[in-house]
Amino acid sequence: MGNNLLQGKKGIIFGALNPDSIAWKVAERAHEEGATLTLTNTPVALRMGETKSLADKLNTIVIGADATKVEDLNNLFIESMEVLGGKIDFVLHSIGMSPNVRKERHYSDLDYNYLDKTLDVSAVSFHKVLQTAKKLDAINEWGSVVALSYVAAQRTFFGYNDMADAKSLLESIARSFGYIYGRERHVRINTISQSPTLTTAGSGVKGFDRLLDFSERMSPLGNASAEECADYTITLFSDLTKKVTMQNLFHDGGFSNMGMSLRALQQYEKGLGLDEDEHKFD
Numbered sequence: 001m002g003n004n005l006l007q008g009k010k011g012i013i014f015g016a017l018n019p020d021s022i023a024w025k026v027a028e029r030a031h032e033e034g035a036t037l038t039l040t041n042t043p044v045a046l047r048m049g050e051t052k053s054l055a056d057k058l059n060t061i062v063i064g065a066d067a068t069k070v071e072d073l074n075n076l077f078i079e080s081m082e083v084l085g086g087k088i089d090f091v092l093h094s095i096g097m098s099p100n101v102r103k104e105r106h107y108s109d110l111d112y113n114y115l116d117k118t119l120d121v122s123a124v125s126f127h128k129v130l131q132t133a134k135k136l137d138a139i140n141e142w143g144s145v146v147a148l149s150y151v152a153a154q155r156t157f158f159g160y161n162d163m164a165d166a167k168s169l170l171e172s173i174a175r176s177f178g179y180i181y182g183r184e185r186h187v188r189i190n191t192i193s194q195s196p197t198l199t200t201a202g203s204g205v206k207g208f209d210r211l212l213d214f215s216e217r218m219s220p221l222g223n224a225s226a227e228e229c230a231d232y233t234i235t236l237f238s239d240l241t242k243k244v245t246m247q248n249l250f251h252d253g254g255f256s257n258m259g260m261s262l263r264a265l266q267q268y269e270k271g272l273g274l275d276e277d278e279h280k281f282d
């Protein structure tokens with residue numbers, strides 16, 4: 001049930017592919033909290049995914065845009081302002097993709113064209129979104145922009161590959177742009193570093209089921225779900241967090257500050273998963 005935290009606010013949500021997507025849950029929660037919004041995804045995702053059915057449910061439209069293409073982003077902001085009847089108050093960047101991960105390229109044998117694509121889709125697109133919005137002056141004062149990150153930006157995780165580099169860059173863009181957009185327009189920019197979550201993008205990571213289990217055992221509060229991530233995101237879009245900007249905010253049940261937990265130690269003692277060829281996919 002909503003608390004009208006986003007009553008009267010207008011938003012754009014990137015990345016709702018199917019009901020597992022974190023962006024899907026955020027869009028549903030934002031709607032529940034009284035916001036109006038547009039949804040966007042790539043033309044391919046719109047053909048393969050279920051974004052349109054979410055739009056119907058939320059009584060809105062989907063605007064196709066490849067987030068690496070500035071022209072698409074321009075259209076997206078202009079059309080969204082037309083449809084929603086004014087400037088935007090919140091934006092969710094929930095986009096990630098690595099061809100190196102998809103093709104199981106080892107981190108010491110990356111394809112550099114793929115790496116360019118990983119960085120462009122998963123990180124530089126965030127800069128493109130922000131720069132486009134700023135040039136169009138499309139975001140209201142005290143608006144809020146959130147992108148989704150992962151703790152592999154700070155620490156090395158088996159199998160996360162070049163997405164770790166993309167997340168580091170994403171978090172850096174939030175800081176660098178957060179300074180400028182905050183100073184000039186009071187727009188705040190943050191990243192949420194979310195627990196591993198079972199989604200289409202998440203399950204592309206090698207050994208994802210074991211990562212989920214490990215992270216659940218390590219986190220005193222357990223893994224954060226996509227629904228819980230949506231709740232947290234809503235607080236950042238709301239006026240209750242107006243002075244929070246340029247932060248990478250961990251939403252991970254405490255995982256990022258743990259070294260070893262009793263539950264993980266007990267499982268380790270049982271010898272689970274020690275036979276993997278550790279050089280194959282890291």
Ligand SMILES: NC(=O)c1ccc[n+]([C@@H]2O[C@H](COP(=O)([O-])OP(=O)(O)OC[C@H]3O[C@@H](n4cnc5c(N)ncnc54)[C@H](O)[C@@H]3O)[C@@H](O)[C@H]2O)c1
Nearest residue numbers: 015017021022045067095096148149196197199200201202
């Ligand atoms: N699932 C996890 O374990 C987890 C953990 C931490 C952070 N995240 C991050 O959360 C975000 C959302 O991922 P998800 O887990 O909900 O998976 P998802 O697969 O549901 O969402 C990824 C989205 O990115 C979109 N996308 C890909 N290329 C694009 C492009 N060029 N332009 C616009 N959109 C594009 C896809 O169509 C898809 O909708 C990603 O940034 C991901 O890295 C996920």
